[in-house]
Amino acid sequence: MKRVIVLGGGIGGTTVANRIRKGLEAEVAAGQVQIQVVDREGIHAYQPGYLMVVFDKMRPEETKRDESGLLHRSIQLVRAEIEKIDPAANKVVLKGGKELPYDVLVIATGSVIHPEAVPGFTEGAHSFYDLANAQKLRTAIQQFTGGKILIAVAGMPYKCPVAPLEVTFMLDDYLRTRGLRDKTEIHYAYPIPKVFGIDTVAQPMQRLMAERGISIHVPFNVERIDPVGKTVKGVEGETIPFDLLIAIPPHRGSDVVGASGLGDKGNWIPTDRFALKVEGKENIYVLGDATNIPISKAGSTADYEAEVVAHNVVAAARGESPSARYDGRVYCWIMTGMSQATYIKFDYLHPPHPPTPSFAHYWNKVIYNRTYWDITARALY
Structure with a gap:
């Protein structure tokens, strides 16, 4: 049985796990592939909602849900703290000593604030x-x-x-x-x-x-x-x-990155910006805030990267050559008032050109915030 482990239950980890499951639906159902998501608390936080809470545009309870309700029922959620990753032995070591072996690892451990x-x-x-x-x-x-x-x-x-x-x-x-x-x-x-x-x-x-x-x-x-x-x-x-x-x-990368010897001085992981693999590691992918790629550390970045990583993990699990490449896509709304916004859309080759702020762009952001849990997180598109 092939074992795929995703570290982190945020936007990147959740969406990539659900996308991998969709791509390997038959293999998962047949017991040929196991997908696990490891997260310390198992509570999914929609961090873009925090600013909306400041201005009473979202309620605090709207920014979090139990991770188990967002993952497909065939994905195993492991609520545990990670001690370290052992790339040489292809295993994740949890606090307390339990070890989880993997064939493919996806790191989506995000970033940590250090006030x-x-x-x-x-x-x-x-x-x-x-x-x-x-x-x-x-x-x-x-x-x-x-x-x-x-x-x-x-x-x-x-x-x-x-x-x-x-x-x-x-x-x-x-x-x-x-x-x-x-x-x-x-x-x-x-x-x-x-x-x-x-x-x-x-x-x-x-x-x-x-x-x-x-x-x-x-x-x-x-x-x-x-x-x-x-x-x-x-x-x-x-x-x-x-x-x-x-x-x-x-901000810094997760402590587990430093403890595993995978990061730079800021605990950001040196990452192939196209393949989204950890440099020098063929079976370890990384996405979202955890990378050292010099682009926006944003939810949309993690979501776009999840498409690429999922495609390549599915290919690897089937013994095929991973061919998907990340082009640096990012899409972010910018609130320019309480009820108006613009947006930026760009990639490695094309810089953004934000349109004139409007209520319509603001409303698109509101719709996205409201539908995130049922569409984006579950990878239903």
Whole structure:
């Protein structure tokens, strides 16, 4: 029997497991292939929903579901913490010593936030990269009555690259509806000399910020936060005061990647950007945030990569030559207000050109958020 193990029950892990099952339906039914998903908690978090929670556009309970209800019934969910991967022995070692052998391994362990990496972050900054902090930020902006708001990125790379733009524009619109915008300064600080990493996106976003009276500080790399004095010091020497600080925390790859000797210094996995294999490992694939591919760490990236990985795993299980190649496809909506959005669509060869923001684009995002659980996660398309 062929054993396929998927590590991680997020967007990438869930969709790739369901796609592999679809491709190997007959083999799984005949007992010739076993598919296992290993996840510590077995609770699937829809992380793009956290920002929506901040602005009361999604309820907290809408951002999570039990993983077992999203996987096909023939896929085994293993709720356990991973100790390490042993590529030489083709096995995954769980906490407690249990070992799971594999013929093909898919790593979808995502990224991990590390707010403690920046002095003063935990005490002085709000964020929305986990549900608990998203709810705290929601309360903070509801209680805000005016002053200086700073949106800053405390480390790169980070997942959902458009999120700092989105929270900035949504906050601007939100404050206008509350009659507080003329009592508020909004400052946007970004680590590189533009407001976003891709020129064709940075230019229209910077124009939009100028139109809305949003101050820009670039480049600005966060060195430390003073929660008492309410200032953020950048490595470039600038210090920015704030009354409310919304910051993107530093990210790293999963600890299990480092423990297994598969990652770089940030625990990102060196990955063939076309085949999506771990470099030097023929039977280990990787997708989503866990890779070191220099493209957006976003849910759509993981979803597109899942198509490629699933196709190649199916081929390998049947003794065929894997031929699918990932072309760098990414699709992300960008909220530009409380009820308007644009989007970016690009790949390795074609840069994005976001259209004019509109209610229609916003509504498409809403529809996707509402149908994610029943369509995307279950790979029903």
